[in-house]
Amino acid sequence: MILRIILAALSVACIFVQQVAASNTSLGGGSQDIVTWDKHSIMVRGQRVMFFSGEFHPFRLPAPGLWLDVLQKVKAMGFNGVSFYVNWALLEGKEGDFSAEGVFALEPFFEAAKTAGIYLLARPGPYINAEVSGGGFPGWLARLPTGLRTRNSTYMDATEKYVSSIGTIIAKAQITNGGPVILVQPENEYSSGDPPFPDPVYFRAVEQQYRDAGIVVPFISNDNSPHGFFYDQGPPEWPIYGHDSYPMGFNDDISEWPVDALPTNYGDLHEEMAPNTPYSVIECQGGSWDPWGGYGYNKTAARQGPEYQRVFFKNFYSFGVTIFNVYMGVGGTNWGNMGYPEGYTSYDYGAPITEMRTVERENFSELKLQAMFLQSSPAYATAIPQNNTHANGSYTGNMKIATTALFGNETNFFVLRHADYTETSTEKYHITLPTSKGNITIPQLGGSLSLVGRDSKFHVTDYDVGGINLLYSTAEIFTWRKFGNRRVLVVYGGPGETNELGIQGGGTPHILEGDQHSIKFDQKQGSTILQYTVSDQRIIVELSNGLYVYLLDRFSAYNYWSTDLSSDPVSENYTNTTTFLSTPIIKAGYLIRDMKATDNTLHLMGDFNSTTEIEIIGAESDIKSLIVNNAPTEFQQDSHGVVKATVVFKGPDFSLPDLSKTGWKVLDALPEIQKDYDDSRWTKASLSNSNNTERNLSTPMSLYASDYGFHSGYLIYRTSFTSNGGESLHLETQGGSAYGHSIWLNEIFVGSFSGDITAYSWNQTFNLPAENGETYTITILIDQMGYEENGSAGSSDMKTPRGILNYSLSGFNQSDLSWKITGNLGGESFRDRTRGPLNEGGLFAERQGYHLPGAPISSWKDSKLGPMEGLSGPGVAFYATTFKLDIPTGYDIPISLSFANSTDTTSSIRCQVYVNGYQFGKWIHNIGPQDIFPVPEGIWDYHGENYLAVSLWALEKGGGKVENLNLVAGPVIQSSYPRPIEMSPISQWHKRDGAY
Ligand code: GAL
Numbered sequence: 001m002i003l004r005i006i007l008a009a010l011s012v013a014c015i016f017v018q019q020v021a022a023s024n025t026s027l028g029g030g031s032q033d034i035v036t037w038d039k040h041s042i043m044v045r046g047q048r049v050m051f052f053s054g055e056f057h058p059f060r061l062p063a064p065g066l067w068l069d070v071l072q073k074v075k076a077m078g079f080n081g082v083s084f085y086v087n088w089a090l091l092e093g094k095e096g097d098f099s100a101e102g103v104f105a106l107e108p109f110f111e112a113a114k115t116a117g118i119y120l121l122a123r124p125g126p127y128i129n130a131e132v133s134g135g136g137f138p139g140w141l142a143r144l145p146t147g148l149r150t151r152n153s154t155y156m157d158a159t160e161k162y163v164s165s166i167g168t169i170i171a172k173a174q175i176t177n178g179g180p181v182i183l184v185q186p187e188n189e190y191s192s193g194d195p196p197f198p199d200p201v202y203f204r205a206v207e208q209q210y211r212d213a214g215i216v217v218p219f220i221s222n223d224n225s226p227h228g229f230f231y232d233q234g235p236p237e238w239p240i241y242g243h244d245s246y247p248m249g250f251n252d253d254i255s256e257w258p259v260d261a262l263p264t265n266y267g268d269l270h271e272e273m274a275p276n277t278p279y280s281v282i283e284c285q286g287g288s289w290d291p292w293g294g295y296g297y298n299k300t301a302a303r304q305g306p307e308y309q310r311v312f313f314k315n316f317y318s319f320g321v322t323i324f325n326v327y328m329g330v331g332g333t334n335w336g337n338m339g340y341p342e343g344y345t346s347y348d349y350g351a352p353i354t355e356m357r358t359v360e361r362e363n364f365s366e367l368k369l370q371a372m373f374l375q376s377s378p379a380y381a382t383a384i385p386q387n388n389t390h391a392n393g394s395y396t397g398n399m400k401i402a403t404t405a406l407f408g409n410e411t412n413f414f415v416l417r418h419a420d421y422t423e424t425s426t427e428k429y430h431i432t433l434p435t436s437k438g439n440i441t442i443p444q445l446g447g448s449l450s451l452v453g454r455d456s457k458f459h460v461t462d463y464d465v466g467g468i469n470l471l472y473s474t475a476e477i478f479t480w481r482k483f484g485n486r487r488v489l490v491v492y493g494g495p496g497e498t499n500e501l502g503i504q505g506g507g508t509p510h511i512l513e514g515d516q517h518s519i520k521f522d523q524k525q526g527s528t529i530l531q532y533t534v535s536d537q538r539i540i541v542e543l544s545n546g547l548y549v550y551l552l553d554r555f556s557a558y559n560y561w562s563t564d565l566s567s568d569p570v571s572e573n574y575t576n577t578t579t580f581l582s583t584p585i586i587k588a589g590y591l592i593r594d595m596k597a598t599d600n601t602l603h604l605m606g607d608f609n610s611t612t613e614i615e616i617i618g619a620e621s622d623i624k625s626l627i628v629n630n631a632p633t634e635f636q637q638d639s640h641g642v643v644k645a646t647v648v649f650k651g652p653d654f655s656l657p658d659l660s661k662t663g664w665k666v667l668d669a670l671p672e673i674q675k676d677y678d679d680s681r682w683t684k685a686s687l688s689n690s691n692n693t694e695r696n697l698s699t700p701m702s703l704y705a706s707d708y709g710f711h712s713g714y715l716i717y718r719t720s721f722t723s724n725g726g727e728s729l730h731l732e733t734q735g736g737s738a739y740g741h742s743i744w745l746n747e748i749f750v751g752s753f754s755g756d757i758t759a760y761s762w763n764q765t766f767n768l769p770a771e772n773g774e775t776y777t778i779t780i781l782i783d784q785m786g787y788e789e790n791g792s793a794g795s796s797d798m799k800t801p802r803g804i805l806n807y808s809l810s811g812f813n814q815s816d817l818s819w820k821i822t823g824n825l826g827g828e829s830f831r832d833r834t835r836g837p838l839n840e841g842g843l844f845a846e847r848q849g850y851h852l853p854g855a856p857i858s859s860w861k862d863s864k865l866g867p868m869e870g871l872s873g874p875g876v877a878f879y880a881t882t883f884k885l886d887i888p889t890g891y892d893i894p895i896s897l898s899f900a901n902s903t904d905t906t907s908s909i910r911c912q913v914y915v916n917g918y919q920f921g922k923w924i925h926n927i928g929p930q931d932i933f934p935v936p937e938g939i940w941d942y943h944g945e946n947y948l949a950v951s952l953w954a955l956e957k958g959g960g961k962v963e964n965l966n967l968v969a970g971p972v973i974q975s976s977y978p979r980p981i982e983m984s985p986i987s988q989w990h991k992r993d994g995a996y
Pocket of ligand 1 (some may be wrong): 128129130131188189224244288289324
């Protein structure tokens with residue numbers, strides 16, 4: 001009886017738990033109240049957050065010891081968020097075998113984000129696009145007999161292991177558990193597809209998988225442009241609606257801007273579509289991918305440079321965007337065959353923070369100005385964007401200028417640009433702005449304002465500077481701070497521009513620094529009106545209400561920093577508006593990471609690339625000592641409290657090994673063509689059909705590499721026949737953009753296709769020098785460039801096969817031939833668990849693991865110059881060398897491998913480079929454009945022995961060599977980031993069982 005009562009009580013308890021559980025798993029994050037939203041912005045613990053974020057892919061920087069470095073740089077840019085993808089293909093290379101360890105573990109990334117005070121938007125897919133192989137789909141998905149990204153249970157079941165595993169990992173790092181994750185995006189650009197599309201059942205099912213894994217924070221979507229899919233559903237049941245925007249397109253070198261590319265109606269669309277959620281741009285173009293044979297990332301960075309950022313990003317701010325993610329915020333590397341076929345190894349993207357983690361691009365500095373302004377302007381988050389249908393001529397009466405307004409409770413923001421945003425000439429204007437003192441036509445002190453070509457500016461009225469009313473400013477605000485009774489306002493403008501500010505109750509101005517003649521004052525509207533001409537001579541004005549105004553030109557403003565890494569002591573929120581707006585402003589140079597004041601001591605952490613005069617504005621009044629990067633530093637403090645010091649840059653003393661002197665070993669890496677080569681351990685191409693839903697077979701057996709589990713790097717095929725004399729061989733292979741192939745008849749070189757960026761597949765017919773009665777083996781080496789993306793839901797694009805599509809041998813039926821195939825050793829049962837499923841391909845040397853440190857190279861032949869000696873005929877050689885690095889600590893010195901850009905384009909050679917076993921470059925000499933391959937510290941051992949291996953495939957009769965292979969350093973930064981960097985796991989070579 002008692003037992004029954006207990007059981008009954010338990011079952012009531014269970015029902016209760018189930019109900020709670022049900023409400024906990026309800027979609028939309030209703031089961032937590034830490035991250036909330038209204039129509040203006042998200043809030044964290046009730047505090048409004050402008051989520052200003054940069055995209056970073058930890059999997060593209062396999063050096064976890066550097067993640068905090070990158071995140072601190074994002075934070076120093078004035079951002080408080082990072083959005084990250086997770087690449088399924090790297091975590092479940094074999095179906096059901098999920099592993100996220102070592103360089104693939106996310107926990108250290110979450111820790112780094114917490115330390116840097118960066119909120120995270122997690123974007124685990126399962127589909128991510130992202131210019132990675134298969135858009136993140138593991139190769140085994142190519143064998144599913146169904147289109148991908150649909151509700152079809154075959155597809156959904158295939159995603160289950162990954163989503164539940166990665167969902168659980170991310171769930172643990174949610175803010176509800178003390179972690180940095182505040183938003184999750186399921187799927188990616190679910191924006192086109194086969195009917196039924198858009199399929200709410202499917203989208204909901206993906207969401208439910210994540211809810212089941214414990215995700216409780218709000219979901220957010222990223223439509224590829226504002227189509228409005230599922231917008232009308234909205235949270236809490238559906239995601240916050242967000243969209244992407246790439247207005248400049250890709251792979252364009254033109255200095256002309258595209259016409260009609262500025263989206264001026266997105267604000268209106270948002271009001272129509274999702275007015276109750278914050279306006280969210282989940283990917284705003286912050287650079288571009290670059291294809292094989294492309295223009296290179298410096299051009300991308302220039303095209304999507306500061307002018308673009310000013311015009312296009314400010315256009316988004318004029319719509320009141322408060323969730324804004326720049327794609328990419330940080331460049332990365334497609335190491336280890338992870339890229340998609342259209343991209344090469346570098347994924348620098350022209351991003352503000354480069355692949356080498358430097359912050360010297362102007363894109364970084366311009367974004368810092370923008371982010372700092374918005375983070376310093378709490379009124380922005382709730383200001384209401386005004387309809388901009390009549391923007392041309394509004395407020396200025398000048399039809400060549402468009403002004404869009406955002407009205408706040410008190411503060412108003414006005415975004416100006418050229419009506420024709422592509423305009424390159426300067427336009428003069430006056431503007432009449434509504435203020436608390438009535439409409440004011442500016443400038444009031446004579447002259448006119450000007451908008452230079454391809455520019456966009458914020459003007460503000462009734463802007464709160466810590467209790468002082470800035471009646472108006474046509475100069476753009478970098479930031480302001482309040483230190484006790486003092487306020488500091490830092491503004492900037494373009495060189496030569498006239499700007500005017502009205503400071504209410506400013507009283508008598510006093511010029512502390514700068515040219516008296518370039519500034520005018522008057523008193524109007526109860527305010528000090530201050531007009532000045534922008535030059536690189538800064539002007540500092542002290543007003544009697546305790547406000548210091550710093551008047552800068554934009555380029556000088558780039559040198560100002562103000563970072564607050566501290567979380568709110570009570571709420572633990574990362575964005576701590578109160579302390580942020582009282583954090584000192586620091587004029588320095590390259591980078592300031594953090595500043596802390598304790599007991600009259602200032603601790604400054606910064607990176608320097610030259611001797612730098614620093615100023616700390618807003619220090620306590622009686623500073624006793626200044627510690628810069630742990631070194632006591634002499635300083636002066638003036639009567640206004642400004643601390644001044646010089647940080648001396650001392651060039652490091654180091655040298656890099658000369659790769660023509662380290663001594664190399666060489667191995668013939670194509671033993672497959674030798675007469676007695678034994679391929680008995682190879683996979684027989686025995687499948688008489690394929691589930692591939694992208695292409696039907698043209699051969700009696702499948703020769704699609706994915707059907708045999710080979711998904712990365714080089715593929716090799718072999719078949720044998722007894723000749724009737726002089727056969728011709730017709731072949732069609734496919735490897736993706738810029739791929740190539742070479743064919744041998746026994747040891748006789750038959751021919752190659754050396755690649756073309758537009759040729760994804762290639763047909764060739766060869767007359768074989770075969771003699772009657774002789775038995776021959778045909779060996780075909782194919783470069784596999786990765787799988788296509790699967791951008792359209794329901795499609796099978798990623799299954800586009802790799803390998804041999806079709807063949808015929810004259811005098812034979814297709815079925816007379818049988819084939820063997822190899823890719824990486826083990827295929828999906830890949831051997832190197834440290835470097836993941838894609839790092840190696842099918843070369844003999846890779847199958848043996850000779851790219852790994854500790855490989856038995858002593859028995860190989862000596863080669864004085866290694867790949868610089870090269871091959872005198874077609875073939876593949878594998879070179880290895882070891883050398884020590886001894887790089888001084890205290891510096892960030894990126895080290896890259898540089899392949900001399902030979903002018904000899906007749907020889908086509910393909911190299912792959914491996915640093916301590918990690919494949920860190922695929923160089924295609926005749927295609928380019930990448931010649932310099934950065935490798936991060938942590939993959940390099942900066943204080944020990946390094947193993948460098950290079951495969952060289954010469955595709956032409958004359959062979960080929962690398963003209964010059966070098967290690968190159970730089971730029972050299974004296975860095976405050978703690979060193980040595982923790983090494984990434986470097987597992988060593990062991991003799992591999994079953995290797996062939
Ligand atoms: C977006 C996509 C990203 C990336 C980007 C282009 O459409 O969501 O994953 O592919 O385009 O770099």
